[in-house]
Amino acid sequence: MTFDLRLVGGSFQLRSDGDLDRVSGQDKLTQDAIKIVVTPTGTHRAHPWYGSTLDMRVTGSVLTDELLDNEVKSTVAL
Numbered sequence: 422m423t424f425d426l427r428l429v430g431g432s433f434q435l436r437s438d439g440d441l442d443r444v445s446g447q448d449k450l451t452q453d454a455i456k457i458v459v460t461p462t463g464t465h466r467a468h469p470w471y472g473s474t475l476d477m478r479v480t481g482s483v484l485t486d487e488l489l490d491n492e493v494k495s496t497v498a499l
Contacts, residue, residue, distance in 0.1 A: 425449055458497055473497060 427434040427444040434442040460472035
């Protein structure tokens with residue numbers, strides 16, 4: 422099983438002893454899925470296919486919660 426550093430609100434999470442907290446298992450899978458969705462496609466030079474087009478589809482748009490929800494579902498479900 423692999424691990425990664427836990428992110429909370431875009432910042433590294435620290436344990437009570439001051440060390441960086443690690444994430445694994447289901448929490449890591451969830452964190453990785455979120456990372457893929459919010460990374461614009463083509464911005465990772467080694468893997469230009471990595472990411473999603475969600476940012477291009479919703480940035481600058483004023484969407485209701487329902488429209489945004491539908492956009493996320495249609496973009497991520499590709």
